[in-house]
Amino acid sequence: MATSESVASSPAGIRVDLEVIADLVEPRSRVLDVGCGDGALLALLEQRGRVDGRGIELSQAGVNECVARGLSVIQGDADRDLVHYPDDAFDYVILSQTIQATRNPKVVLSELLRIGRRAVISFPNFGHWTIRYALGLRGRMPVTANLSHTWYETPNIHFCTIRDFVALAEELGASVETAFAINATGQKMGMKMPWWFWNLFGQQAVFVLKR
Numbered sequence: 001m002a003t004s005e006s007v008a009s010s011p012a013g014i015r016v017d018l019e020v021i022a023d024l025v026e027p028r029s030r031v032l033d034v035g036c037g038d039g040a041l042l043a044l045l046e047q048r049g050r051v052d053g054r055g056i057e058l059s060q061a062g063v064n065e066c067v068a069r070g071l072s073v074i075q076g077d078a079d080r081d082l083v084h085y086p087d088d089a090f091d092y093v094i095l096s097q098t099i100q101a102t103r104n105p106k107v108v109l110s111e112l113l114r115i116g117r118r119a120v121i122s123f124p125n126f127g128h129w130t131i132r133y134a135l136g137l138r139g140r141m142p143v144t145a146n147l148s149h150t151w152y153e154t155p156n157i158h159f160c161t162i163r164d165f166v167a168l169a170e171e172l173g174a175s176v177e178t179a180f181a182i183n184a185t186g187q188k189m190g191m192k193m194p195w196w197f198w199n200l201f202g203q204q205a206v207f208v209l210k211r
Helices: 016-024 040-048 060-068 078-084 105-115 129-138 162-171 195-201
Strands: 030-034 052-057 073-075 090-096 116-124 175-182 204-210
Touching: 016 040, 016 090, 016 116, 016 175, 016 204, 030 040, 040 052, 052 060, 060 073, 078 105, 090 105, 105 116, 105 162, 105 204, 129 195, 162 175, 162 195, 162 204
Parallel strands: 030 052, 030 090, 052 073, 090 116
Antiparallel strands: 116 204, 175 204
């Protein structure tokens, strides 16, 4: 269920949020990448540390790319199929740039917290100042580097801000172990910054949650 929105990439051509996530995962961890797309994150994790990586991906094309890379990935839907995984089956369950494309983000996040000891989520921040400008002054739905589709063709159906996501995590009783906002140049802003600053200048965010 990986979205096709464009997000910032590192000089190596890897999405910045995936680089951040890979740095957060400890070696020899059991990892499930939900909505793994073409398997870029799973491949990166295997390169950096000996992880036991699995993936679930909605599109057949994405599954085929993953299998061609030698990755263990099955076809499935985050909205329907996470219920089949047992509690604490993985050390990390990852959902990168996908939660906004699920039909019921609250249920999906709850399932991630159930089946993983940690849930790692990255998402585009709809509270960024460029989006506020487009809505407030131009009166148009924004098209940005991180939200590159027009309103009538975007795969995203549940836009949220960083503060919205924090409120949802609190509602589910999850604690934030660590988090980063990522600005337009791909630089990380740590948790010492106030939420309002993240919400205004972070184009995307990465959260590590625990029950």
